[in-house]
Amino acid sequence: MPETARGGGAAGGAPGAARPGGGGANGGTARVTPKDFDSEHRPTWCPGCGDYAILTAIKKTLADLGIAPHQVMIISGIGCGSKLPDYIHANGFMTIHGRPLAVATGFRLANPEMTVLVVDGDGDAYGIGGNHFIHTCRRNINLTHIVQNNQIYALTKGQYSPTSEQGFVTTTSPDGAPERPVLPTALAFAAGATFIARAFAGRPQHMVEVMKEAVRHPGYALVDVMQPCVTFNKLNTYEWYDQRAYDAAAEPGYDPADPVQAWERVNQWGDRIPIGILYRTVRPTYEEGVRALQRHGPPARWTERDLPGEVWDAMVEAFT
Amino acid sequence: MTPATVDLTVTIGGDAGQGIESSGTAFARALMRAGWHIFTMVDYRSRIRGGHNFYQIRVSDRPLYSHSDPVHLLLAMTEETLKIHLDNLAPGAAVIYDEGFKRVDRAEIEAAGVLAFPAPLSRLAARHGSKVMMNTAALGAAAGLLGVDLEPIASVIHDNFGRKGSRVAEANQEVLREARDWAAAELARREGGQAGGNGQDGQAPSAFRYRLGPRGPVTGRRMAIHGNHALALGAVAGGCRFAAAYPMTPGTSLFEFLTAHSHRTGVVTKHAEDEIAAMCMVVGAAHAGARALTTTSGGGFSLMVEALGMAGMVELPVVIVVAQRGGPSTGLPTRTEQGDLLFAVHASQGEFPRIVLAPGTIEDCFEAGWRAFNLAESFQCPVIILTDQYLASSLRDLPAGALDRRGVVIDRGPVLTASDLDALAEPYLRFRDTPSGVSPRAIPGHPKGVYALTTDEHDEESHITEEIGSRVQQMAKRMRKLDSAAAAMRGPRWYGPPDAEVTLICWGSLYGPCRDAVDRAAAAGRSVNMLHFSDLWPLPEDEVNMALAMVNRAVAVEQNYSGQFARLLRMVTGFEVEATLNKFDGRQFTPGEILEGLEEAVGAHA
Ligand SMILES: Cc1ncc(C[n+]2csc(CCOP(=O)(O)OP(=O)(O)O)c2C)c(N)n1
Ligand code: SF4
Ligand SMILES: [Mg+2]
Numbered sequence: 001m002p003e004t005a006r007g008g009g010a011a012g013g014a015p016g017a018a019r020p021g022g023g024g025a026n027g028g029t030a031r032v033t034p035k036d037f038d039s040e041h042r043p044t045w046c047p048g049c050g051d052y053a054i055l056t057a058i059k060k061t062l063a064d065l066g067i068a069p070h071q072v073m074i075i076s077g078i079g080c081g082s083k084l085p086d087y088i089h090a091n092g093f094m095t096i097h098g099r100p101l102a103v104a105t106g107f108r109l110a111n112p113e114m115t116v117l118v119v120d121g122d123g124d125a126y127g128i129g130g131n132h133f134i135h136t137c138r139r140n141i142n143l144t145h146i147v148q149n150n151q152i153y154a155l156t157k158g159q160y161s162p163t164s165e166q167g168f169v170t171t172t173s174p175d176g177a178p179e180r181p182v183l184p185t186a187l188a189f190a191a192g193a194t195f196i197a198r199a200f201a202g203r204p205q206h207m208v209e210v211m212k213e214a215v216r217h218p219g220y221a222l223v224d225v226m227q228p229c230v231t232f233n234k235l236n237t238y239e240w241y242d243q244r245a246y247d248a249a250a251e252p253g254y255d256p257a258d259p260v261q262a263w264e265r266v267n268q269w270g271d272r273i274p275i276g277i278l279y280r281t282v283r284p285t286y287e288e289g290v291r292a293l294q295r296h297g298p299p300a301r302w303t304e305r306d307l308p309g310e311v312w313d314a315m316v317e318a319f320t
Numbered sequence: 321m322t323p324a325t326v327d328l329t330v331t332i333g334g335d336a337g338q339g340i341e342s343s344g345t346a347f348a349r350a351l352m353r354a355g356w357h358i359f360t361m362v363d364y365r366s367r368i369r370g371g372h373n374f375y376q377i378r379v380s381d382r383p384l385y386s387h388s389d390p391v392h393l394l395l396a397m398t399e400e401t402l403k404i405h406l407d408n409l410a411p412g413a414a415v416i417y418d419e420g421f422k423r424v425d426r427a428e429i430e431a432a433g434v435l436a437f438p439a440p441l442s443r444l445a446a447r448h449g450s451k452v453m454m455n456t457a458a459l460g461a462a463a464g465l466l467g468v469d470l471e472p473i474a475s476v477i478h479d480n481f482g483r484k485g486s487r488v489a490e491a492n493q494e495v496l497r498e499a500r501d502w503a504a505a506e507l508a509r510r511e512g513g514q515a516g517g518n519g520q521d522g523q524a525p526s527a528f529r530y531r532l533g534p535r536g537p538v539t540g541r542r543m544a545i546h547g548n549h550a551l552a553l554g555a556v557a558g559g560c561r562f563a564a565a566y567p568m569t570p571g572t573s574l575f576e577f578l579t580a581h582s583h584r585t586g587v588v589t590k591h592a593e594d595e596i597a598a599m600c601m602v603v604g605a606a607h608a609g610a611r612a613l614t615t616t617s618g619g620g621f622s623l624m625v626e627a628l629g630m631a632g633m634v635e636l637p638v639v640i641v642v643a644q645r646g647g648p649s650t651g652l653p654t655r656t657e658q659g660d661l662l663f664a665v666h667a668s669q670g671e672f673p674r675i676v677l678a679p680g681t682i683e684d685c686f687e688a689g690w691r692a693f694n695l696a697e698s699f700q701c702p703v704i705i706l707t708d709q710y711l712a713s714s715l716r717d718l719p720a721g722a723l724d725r726r727g728v729v730i731d732r733g734p735v736l737t738a739s740d741l742d743a744l745a746e747p748y749l750r751f752r753d754t755p756s757g758v759s760p761r762a763i764p765g766h767p768k769g770v771y772a773l774t775t776d777e778h779d780e781e782s783h784i785t786e787e788i789g790s791r792v793q794q795m796a797k798r799m800r801k802l803d804s805a806a807a808a809m810r811g812p813r814w815y816g817p818p819d820a821e822v823t824l825i826c827w828g829s830l831y832g833p834c835r836d837a838v839d840r841a842a843a844a845g846r847s848v849n850m851l852h853f854s855d856l857w858p859l860p861e862d863e864v865n866m867a868l869a870m871v872n873r874a875v876a877v878e879q880n881y882s883g884q885f886a887r888l889l890r891m892v893t894g895f896e897v898e899a900t901l902n903k904f905d906g907r908q909f910t911p912g913e914i915l916e917g918l919e920e921a922v923g924a925h926a
Contacts, residue, residue, distance in 0.1 A: 041783055070767040075604070078775070085772040086784050091764040092772025093607060094784075095600070096630050102597035106604025109588050110562050110612065114765060135593040296586030299561030299610035300763065304730055307556065311584045312725055315553065319543040320720050 032068050034059040036089065043087045050201030050227035050238075051081045051148055055088060057204055058117065058146070061211040062090070072115045075104045077124030079155045081148030081227065084119050098129030101136045104143050111300040112287045115215060116143040123153050126162040126182045133184075137191035140219040141286040146211065147184065147222070150229035151236045158232035168235060184224045185266035185278055195221035196266055196279040200245045201228060202238050206275065213277060219285045226273070241273070248274040256280045324382040326356075328530050329390065330462060332455070333374035333405060334397030336367055343455040344375025345544075345715065346476045347462065351379050352544050352717045353472035355536030359384035359832075360544075360715040361908070366569070366653035372400055381537050384716065385681070385832035389910050392530040393465060395458040399423055409434050414528045416461045416503070418442050418454065435528055437461065437506065444498050448491040460496040464503025469534040470496065541720035547685040547711035547829075548574040548615075550723060551641060554689020555613055556585050557725040560639075562612040564590040564601035569653050570709040571615040571643040595620035599627035599640070606636040607773065609763035611693045613639035618647050618660045625667045628702055632672030634773040635751070635759070635798065637696030637703075637733070644708040646906040655906025656709035658828055658879040662888065664704045665857045671795075673699065673802040675809075676857035678706040680831025682716050684854055686723045690730075697733035699805045700758055706856070708879065710908040711829035734760040741768045749780040753793055757800030802858050809855040811863025816849030817842065822922055823871040824914065825897060827853040827885050830877055836911035837918075848918065853885065859892045868895045875921055876900040877914055898922065 037059040045051050062072055069090040076082035078097035085092025091114075095103045100118045108116050125133050125147045136145070152170070153159040160170040160177040163184065167176035188196045195217040199207035207225065214221035226241045248254060248265055251274075255261055262279035287293055296306065332347070334340045341362055348358045356379045364373040376387050390410040396402045396417040402424060409415070411433045417424060419438040429436045439461045445453035456477065463473055474493055481489040511527050545553075552574045555563075565575040579589040588610075592598035598614045605612035616624065621642045631638045644660045646652025664676050675695050679688040685707065692703040741748070741762055750771045752759045759780075762769030771782045779790040816838040824834045834850045841848035851867055851874075853859075868874075868889075874897040876886035883900040890896055899921035903909050909917075 068767065070765060070770050073764060074772070083784065086774060088772075089770060090772070091770055093604075093634070094772065094774040094776065095603075096626055096775055099596065099600045099627065099630075102592070102600035103604035103607075105590070105597070106562065106564060106601030106606075106612070107608045108604075109590060109601070110605035110608035110610035111765070114608075131593055132597055135597070290588055292582045292586050292588045295583065298608075299586070299588050299605065299612075300608040302559055302561045302586075302610060304559065306559070306561075306586060307725075311581075312557070314584075315556070315581055316543065316720070316723065319545045319549070320541055 032063045032066050034063045037062065037069055039087055039089045041087055044083065045080060046231045048230040049080070050150065050225070050229070051084065053201040053204045053207065054081065054119075054146065054148060054225055054227060055084055057207045057211055058084070058119070059088065060208045061215060064208070064212055065215055067115050067215075072117060073104075073107060074117045074119055075100045075107065076118070077120035077129065079121035079123055079148070079153075080229070081119065081121050081150075082124065098124045098127065099132065100124065101129060101132040101145065105136065105139070105141055108141055108143055108287065109290065109293065109299070111298050112142070112293060113298060117215070118143055118145045120147060121154070122147060122149040122151060122161045122163045126184055126187075130162070134187070134191045136220055137188050137193035137222070139286045140192070140194055140283055142219055144211070144214045144217075144221045144223065147224045148227040149184065149224050150227045150233055151181075152229050152233040154229045154232050165235065183267065183269050184222070188222045189263060189266045189279060193222055193279070194219040194281050194283050195277070196262070197221070197223045197277045198226065198273070198275045199223055200226045200241050200275050202242055203245065203275070206247065210276060217280065219283060244271060244273040245275045246272055248276040248278060324380045326532065326536075327380045327382070327388070328378070328392045328532065329388060330377045330379065330393045330395070331374050331391045331405060332395040332397065332458065333372060333401035335369070336365060336371050336373050337369040338373070338397055339455055340364075340373045340375050340397065342480075343459060344377060346480055347459050347473070348377045348715055349544050350459075350473040350476045351377065351468065351536075352542050353475060354468055355538045356380065356532065357382060357384050357538060358544060358715065358717050359387055361387040361710070362713045363907070364654050372398070372404055374401065374405070379532065384836070386836045386911055387714070387908070388836070389912055393462060395462055397455065397458065402429070406432060406434070410530070412529050414465055414530070416441075416458055416465070437465070437503065439499070440502060441499065444495050444502070448495050450491075453492055453495045456492045456495045457499040460499025461503040463496075464500040465507060465528050466530070466532040467534060468532050470500055538717075542717045543720045543722070544715045544717050545682055545723070546713050546715050547679070547682060547707050548643065548713065549577055550682045550685040551679070551689040551705065551707070552577040553723055554686040554728075555639070555693070556581070556587060557728045558611065558690025558693045559730055560587055560611045560613055560689075560693065562588050562602065562605035562610040563614065564592045564598040564605070564612075565615045566592050566595045566598050566620055568595070568617045568620045570645055570712045571617050571620070571641060573712070574615045574641060574643070595623035596627060599624035602638050603627055603631050603636055606631070606638050607764065611697075613641060615641040615643065617643050617645050618663070619650065621660065621664070621667070628674070629668030629670060629672065630775050631702045632668065632674060632798070633775045635700040637693070637700055639692045639696055639703050639705065641705045641707065643712045644706060646904070652906040654709065656829070656879060656908050657904060657906060658708060658830075658884070659881070659904070661706065661827075661856065661880070661884040664706055665888065672798055673701045673805060674857065675699065675701060675703040675805055676706060677703065678828035678854055678856050679711070680828055680852055680854055682718060683722065684831075685711065690728045694729065694731040694733075695805065695808060697735070698731055698758070698808065699801045700733065700761060701801060701805070706828060708829050734758055736760050736762045736769065738766055741766045744768050747781070750782040751778065751780045751794060751797065753780060753797050756804045757797045758804065759797070806858040806860050809858060809860040811860050812851045812853045812867050814849060814851055814867070817847065818849070819870070820849035820872065821847040822873045822875060822918065824848065824850045824877050824918075825853075825871075825874050825886070825889070826850065826877045827856060830879060830909065833909045833911050833914055834877055837914040840911050840915060856885070856888070859888075861892060864889075865893055868893060873898050873922055875918060877909065878902055879908065880904055
């Protein structure tokens with residue numbers, strides 16, 4: 001094997017890569033600032049789009065946690081918001097519509113030493129990728145899932161989405177959206193998610209605090225962000241969200257670890273919509289249960305010497 | 321090749337749920353340990369209980385590459401087995417069945433020139449504790465008729481049952497021995513008694529003439545292995561460290577093997593929520609830098625198609641094993657076919673390079689298991705390994721050291737090490753335009769190798785663009801890799817006499833049946849050879865053309881309806897075969913069927 005090849009694994013599991021949940025994971029060296037994530041590529045989003053605030057919040061979250069651009073992998077789907085990795089200086093992967101959770105799962109299992117964020121739309125997460133959403137919740141794999149939930153299919157110019165309000169008129173629902181909307185927070189709870197939060201793009205500082213907790217959370221963390229689409233969703237506007245959003249943490253007796261309270265909050269969607277951490281519990285992560293990972297280290301760090309002769313011989317012996 | 325002096329087929333048949341496959345596998349392994357070459361074929365239906373299954377074991381003193389007809393010894397574990405297989409028995413063949421079968425017409429069996437052995441199978445089994453051991457009794461009786469030493473069978477039973485508690489193992493050994501003794505005594509009684517017909521003239525023969533004897537001539541430690549397991553071993557030896565899959569016959573046993581050994585090998589495996597997820601997980605793992613594969617069959621591969629294109633667009637090395645079965649749709653879930661070739665070559669929208677390998681033998685499967693990763697990483701593209709139910713599940717014997725990991729070469733293609741990246745003066749360009757089309761890959765994690773992949777068209781930096789210059793450059797760069805890859809592809813393999821009058825053109829699992837057909841043709845004085853293709857896409861055109869120039873009359877043999885490989889060959893080279901032999905009933909061609917088909921297609925003189 002040529003020498004260049006040997007480093008393939010070494011680079012993949014670069015020592016000092018961010019450990020999820022570990023603030024100051026940058027080896028204690030240079031401070032990370034939001035500017036480190038600036039890209040020369042300007043977003044092509046409409047002026048006023050809620051995705052700008054999400055982009056800024058992600059930069060600030062990572063900087064505050066001391067996670068540098070090379071220590072994070074941002075995996076997105078296809079949609080307006082899923083273009084985000086193109087507008088930030090960090091490792092990224094803009095995958096295909098609805099599949100970023102599955103791609104991220106493979107990435108995490110091959111390299112559990114890097115912080116993984118999945119950023120995708122409501123169409124990605126709750127529509128075409130709904131199956132992956134359910135299974136990622138119950139799998140409790142260690143990644144942060146930020147959903148740009150604008151209750152519309154924006155990139156395809158305004159069709160109703162799984163979270164559109166029933167009766168919402170769009171080009172594919174001229175008589176009004178026929179189905180009840182999905183309530184992602186409740187679905188995540190039912191599917192066994194260990195961290196369920198909601199943020200609002202119109203309250204950026206609060207969003208950063210929620211995202212930081214989500215990245216720190218050991219296991220799967222959902223941050224469903226109410227993201228106004230100023231072009232195609234004239235119903236769920238900044239004002240619409242602002243009038244309804246309230247900080248769950250400010251409620252008397254707030255306890256996100258209490259599943260009874262949490263069940264009520266994850267189901268609340270109407271005149272009042274809770275934002276903040278709605279539910280949080282700790283269960284072993286998926287990675288912790290994968291014995292091959294625990295014993296042999298990240299697959300990304302593979303070297304030719306990894307397979308001992310006696311293991312090979314025993315495998316072959318079984319066929320004689 | 322010197323003709324075989326022994327070439328027998330033993331079939332064990334019964335209901336699904338009766339353990340037919342495990343008994344057949346055990347007997348095949350025992351015959352291998354007794355010094356015989358073996359080749360097996362599994363025939364079962366897509367259900368867990370009920371319905372006829374059978375397991376066929378061909379035994380010879382010469383190496384075997386396929387199953388064959390007719391059957392010389394039938395172990396009928398149900399009455400239905402007798403009815404189904406009676407037509408396919410050789411003159412003078414024997415059937416062993418339970419003496420308790422009520423509706424068996426012994427006269428009918430004997431009228432067909434077959435020896436009937438109603439045996440105390442369930443009686444012996446019950447006496448030692450459980451009728452479940454009926455299969456063991458049948459194997460014992462078979463050993464008695466064939467004249468095989470008991471020790472190799474006893475050793476396999478020990479390996480299989482040893483751990484389940486010694487009582488079970490002991491009981492099985494007793495049943496085995498008593499059944500063998502019963503059969504040997506019965507045979508001796510009949511031979512000592514009347515001298516009867518020879519089976520040729522419709523009279524019941526008195527002596528069973530298809531004997532193997534105590535030991536075969538093959539020496540040295542051997543292994544019996546099927547294509548899925550050989551491929552799995554090759555993948556492990558080649559540094560596969562991640563596999564994700566969703567169960568689908570006949571791909572499943574490969575994934576199960578990787579999972580069973582995961583703790584020791586360090587291969588992380590994930591049973592995904594569906595094939596879309598499995599393929600996407602493999603893409604994610606490949607991006608992280610791991611050698612990653614998925615296994616499936618046509619239906620699962622259909623679901624993977626969009627993500628296959630993703631791997632093509634972002635130039636990630638992934639390996640997809642597609643074990644074909646009868647299609648379309650759910651089709652013939654447990655049966656064989658080569659119906660997915662053109663699908664594999666063209667799957668997913670747009671144009672991007674991919675490599676398609678179709679191993680023909682067990683050794684090929686092992687090699688494909690590691691070579692696929694080298695090709696995938698050298699050309700940063702998906703590699704599809706096309707096998708099928710026949711190759712995936714048929715056991716063949718090899719020397720124990722034949723699948724040698726010391727022969728495995730690892731080539732990870734152009735990958736930048738941490739020190740390469742440290743030394744970079746310019747910004748890193750993930751999709752730098754290069755003469756070969758392959759751009760050195762930085763595995764994510766290094767401060768100087770920060771980039772974001774995108775399935776949108778992109779520029780050298782991997783930023784989204786629709787600008788004409790970048791589009792044309794990147795498209796040409798990607799497609800150029802196909803030319804680079806073609807140089808790494810191998811031309812077809814010849815077997816048989818050079819300059820034969822007729823050439824069998826085949827690919828994948830038909831290597832075995834066609835090879836055996838060539839040998840039989842030679843024995844019958846017919847001039848036939850074989851040109852077998854394993855590297856199917858991209859076809860190395862020069863080598864293929866050179867080989868085709870040496871063909872006199874070409875007959876394509878394929879396990880599909882439309883002759884997909886013949887079409888592909890014509891598309892790439894303009895070469896027209898004279899005739900095609902196609903089989904799409906879900907059952908693999910036997911060498912005999914190929915020769916018969918050949919006679920129809922090009923006449924008996926060939
Ligand atoms: C398999 C597939 N189907 C359809 C599309 C077209 N498509 C692109 S984005 C999108 C919906 C986007 O909605 P959402 O995920 O909510 O993201 P948003 O644009 O609202 O941010 C669709 C249907 C696609 N790219 N791939
Ligand atoms: S269409 Fe909507 S979601 Fe897309 S960029 Fe414009 S405002 Fe944002
Ligand atoms: Mg949307």
